Each structure stands twice: as structure tokens, then as C-alpha cells.
Amino acid sequence: MSPERISVIIQQKIEAYDPSGNLDHTARLILALMSLRHSRTKLHVERVALMAEEVASDMGKDARQAFFSGLLHDIGKLVLPYHLFADQSITDDEFSEITSHAAAGHKVLEPFHLYTALVAGIHHRAQDRGYGLTLTDFPEDMPLSQVKKVLNIAVIVGVCDFIDAWQNRGDTLRDGRKKTDLDLRSLLLEKYPDDSQVVDLALVAADKVRTI
Ligand SMILES: [Fe+2]
Ligand SMILES: [Fe+2]
Structure with a gap:
């Protein structure tokens, strides 16, 4: 898998989708910021975006929504020290600092891009000791059909996120279990x-992205 090739594909897709509300501009700006000190996170969100889109x-x-939600889901990590994401073991305190990235991402994006903001806020909710936003943080006047749409995309992004972390970060999970077991x-x-259908499709999409 070539990071350069993935970056080119991502930039082409951003341009081709030409989303409303300047979402393309936001995505480009965030990737540019990540390339300075959060290059691991940049590559992670790019792979997640491709998987989620697929x-x-x-x-x-x-x-399109899945693609941009994947690209922006970890925007909150930009305000955290990059050494926390250098694939070394971290303390419980550092982990708790990392958990702030979901709510931070929502806060930053919410005035500009509501859907991607909600996905960013909720993408870790389904995990063990899930964190970030809950349904009570959704706008009260949001139609149920749109809430469901956000939740569907958040599941897709969350599954792709977990697979990418599994395949590219360390040998053990945070609870100490070894991946080989x-x-x-x-x-x-x-x-x-x-969501077994999402799981199976995401595993196939991950294999595809690995061959880019
Ligand atoms: Fe995350
Ligand atoms: Fe992530």
C-alpha cells in the first residue's frame, strides 16, 4: 500500500465529489494540517474514507457522505499531541486525553458541516467503554430519517475505523489481549x-485498500 498513491486518489475523489457547503475545502485543509505532524492519522483517515465509501x-x-465522514472523523486528534498517536503504549491518563477527540471533532465541525460533525462525535460510541456524543446530543429538530442516516454512516465509519486500527496499530488491544489470539x-x-453486512463488506474493502 502506497501512502502517496492513496493521497492522490483521495484528492481526486474530493475534487470529483465537489460537495456543497465547502466540505471539499474543509477536507483539503484538514489533510494539509494533518500532514505536518499527524501523518499517521492522515493516512488512517484516508484509508477509512476509501473503505467507508466502498x-x-x-x-x-x-x-459521498461516508467518504467525507471517514476523512473528517478524527479531526479532533489535531488538537492533541502527535506523540499520543505514534503507536507506542500509552498510559490510562493519555488514553482518557485521546477520548476527547470525538467530542472535540464534533464541536469544531458542527457550525460548518452538521452531518460529518455528528459522525465524528459518535464514531467511538459502539466500542467497549464507548465515548463521545450520544443521541441526546443530536439537534432536537432533526428529522428521524436524518438521525438514522447519520447513525448508519457512523456504524460504517466505526467498523472501518476499527479494522484500520487493527491492521495498522500495534500487536495488542488496550485491554491487553494479543491480536494473534x-x-x-x-x-x-x-x-x-x-451489522454483520457492514462488517463483511468492510473486511473486503480493507483488503482492497491494502492493495492500492
Ligand atoms: Fe477516532
Ligand atoms: Fe479513527
């Missing part, structure tokens, strides 16, 4: 019991 497209959902698909189905 899964959403396979399921007949909004591939675990099966990724089973673990995902434990976390997302109602």
Missing part, C-alpha cells in the same frame, strides 16, 4: 451484532 456504495447508501471478524460482530 461499503456505503455496496449497500446503496450515501457514498483473536479473530477480527468475531470481535467486530461482538461490537456490532446487528
Whole structure:
């Protein structure tokens, strides 16, 4: 997998989607900022965006929304020290600092891009000891159909996020279990019991992205 090739593909897709509300400009700016000191996170969000786009497209959902939500889901990490994401072991205090990235991402994006803001805020909610926004943080006047749409995209991004972290970060999980002792698909189905289709499509999409 070539980071340069992935970056080129991402820039082409941003341009081709030509989203409303200057979302393309926001995405480009965030990637440029990440390239300075958060290059690992930049590559992570780019891979997650490609995977999420593919899964959403396979399921007949909004591939553009999934793509941009994947690109922006970890925007909150930009305000945290980059050494926290250098794939070294971290303390409990540092982990708790990292958990702030979900709510921070929502706060920063919310005035500009509501959907991507909500996905950023909720993308870690389904995990063990999930964190970030909850449904009570959604705008009260948001129609149920739109709430569901955000939640669907958030599940896709969350599954792709977990797979990418599994494949590219360390040998052990935060609870100390070794990855070699675990099966990724089973673990995902434990976390997302109602979303086996997303899990299976995301695993295939991850294999595709690895060959870029
Ligand atoms: Fe995250
Ligand atoms: Fe992430």
C-alpha cells in the first residue's frame, strides 16, 4: 500500500465529489494540517474514507457522505499531541486525553458541516467503554430519517475505523489481549451484532485498500 498513491486518489475523489457547503475545502485543509505532524492519522483517515465509501456504495447508501465522514472523523486528534498517536503504549491518563477527540471533532465541525460533525462525535460510541456524543446530543429538530442516516454512516465509519486500527496499530488491544489470539471478524460482530453486512463488506474493502 502506497501512502502517496492513496493521497492522490483521495484528492481526486474530493475534487470529483465537489460537495456543497465547502466540505471539499474543509477536507483539503484538514489533510494539509494533518500532514505536518499527524501523518499517521492522515493516512488512517484516508484509508477509512476509501473503505467507508466502498461499503456505503455496496449497500446503496450515501457514498459521498461516508467518504467525507471517514476523512473528517478524527479531526479532533489535531488538537492533541502527535506523540499520543505514534503507536507506542500509552498510559490510562493519555488514553482518557485521546477520548476527547470525538467530542472535540464534533464541536469544531458542527457550525460548518452538521452531518460529518455528528459522525465524528459518535464514531467511538459502539466500542467497549464507548465515548463521545450520544443521541441526546443530536439537534432536537432533526428529522428521524436524518438521525438514522447519520447513525448508519457512523456504524460504517466505526467498523472501518476499527479494522484500520487493527491492521495498522500495534500487536495488542488496550485491554491487553494479543491480536494473534483473536479473530477480527468475531470481535467486530461482538461490537456490532446487528451489522454483520457492514462488517463483511468492510473486511473486503480493507483488503482492497491494502492493495492500492
Ligand atoms: Fe477516532
Ligand atoms: Fe479513527
